Amino acid sequence: MTADSGMVWLLILTVGAYVIGCRVNQKVGRVWSSPILMSPLLIIAVLSATRTDYAAYQTSTHLLTFLLGPAQMAMVIPLYKHADVFLRHLRPILTGVSVGSCAGVASVIGIAYLFQLSHPTIVSLAPKSITTPMAVSVSHLLGGLPELTALFVTMTGLSGILIGPVILRWAGITNNLVKGLAMGTAASMVGAARAAQWGEPEGAMGVLGMTLSAVFMAVLAPELLWVLD
Amino acid sequence: MLYGIAVLVTDFFALPVPPVLTGMVLFFLLLVTGVLKPAHFEHSSGLFYRHMALFLVPSIVGVMKYWGILRQQGWALFLIIVVSTIFVLITTAWVAMLCKQGGKQNDGG
Incomplete structure (x- = not known):
């Protein structure tokens, strides 16, 4: 098999696995059946069955990974549409997101030291609450392992939508906008999507929480590097 | 396309932030100043937005x-x-x- 045909085959596999994941999710409609979890599992199964090297897979799906950047930029639009909500509650939003993000990073580093995890692993964990492309960039900047970070972001997103609504109710949060903000800050894209189920303003607050925490993290990252070393 | 510009800008000034962030700020400023209208992007961005997970899949396979x-x-x-x-x-x-x-x-x- 030539290198070229191998590349196309793997790209088709990825898109195919994603489509299957979406279909199954529509039928089953459960959190664990989300295509973000199902499709990678399917692809890993096929790759190991055909003994395909991960490096080959990585090269052939480079196009998709590259498109993640522009895809991320599309998030600006809902943010722009709901700019008025943001401006009305500027101070609580900014304080909430920055304190929340700090608490997240601090708790990650604290518990990770308790478990005596390796430095690259801790650094890969630190940006896990922000959206994947940003988290991967931050992780790369800090000397972490981007693939691990991508996994951690996904695990965070899934745990966020599983426990988020319950935890927030238990914490006595009744304001839906605040709930949306917290979901976006804690579980980024997946959390914001869950918040959007409560309504469009809630979804926009989710996107806002996700974006602000990402910005905050990017600004904080060089400082963090200094602290960790 | 805008993302490409953002990558260039970030590289040029050697900013310590990911190019995505530069691009988002740039995009937001262009929307606020009215240079770009959100309607122009309604279609393409909607598609990207809904299928964001597809672009995440290869990273997770990693x-x-x-x-x-x-x-x-x-x-x-x-x-x-x-x-x-x-x-x-x-x-x-x-x-x-x-x-x-x-x-x-x-x-x-």
């Missing part, structure tokens, strides 16, 4: 490279992630609520 780490420390990692997610959720929500109430009292209503 996990197979680190199977060893996961097998050794899977439970610790899982615990860290769940606990810190709870931390972020509660602190963000409580601080935002506190701040809002404080602000209201200062305004006298």
Whole structure:
């Protein structure tokens, strides 16, 4: 098999696995059946069955990974549409997101030291609450392992939508906008999507929480590097 | 296309931030100043937005490279992630609520 045909085959596999994941999710409609979890599992199964090297897979799906950047930029639009909500509650939003993000990073580093995890692993964990492309960039900047970070972001997103609504109710949060903000800050894209189920303003607050925490993290990252070393 | 410009700008000034962030700020400024209209992007961005997960899939497949780490420390990692997610959720929500109430009292209503 030539290198070229191998590349196309793997790209088709990825898109195919994603489509299957979406279909199954529509039928089953459960959190664990989300295509973000199902499709990678399917692809890993096929790759190991055909003994395909991960490096080959990585090269052939480079196009998709590259498109993640522009895809991320599309998030600006809902943010722009709901700019008025943001401006009305500027101070609580900014304080909430920055304190929340700090608490997240601090708790990650604290518990990770308790478990005596390796430095690259801790650094890969630190940006896990922000959206994947940003988290991967931050992780790369800090000397972490981007693939691990991508996994951690996904695990965070899934745990966020599983426990988020319950935890927030238990914490006595009744304001839906605040709930949306917290979901976006804690579980980024997946959390914001869950918040959007409560309504469009809630979804926009989710996107806002996700974006602000990402910005905050990017600004904080060089400082963090200094602290960790 | 705009993303390409953002990558160039970030490289040029050697900014310590990911190009995505530069691009988002740039895009937002262009929308606010009215150079670009959101209607222009309604279609293409909607498609990107809905299928964001597709672009994430290859990165997650990359996990197979680190199977060893996961097998050794899977439970610790899982615990860290769940606990810190709870931390972020509660602190963000409580601080935002506190701040809002404080602000209201200062305004006298």
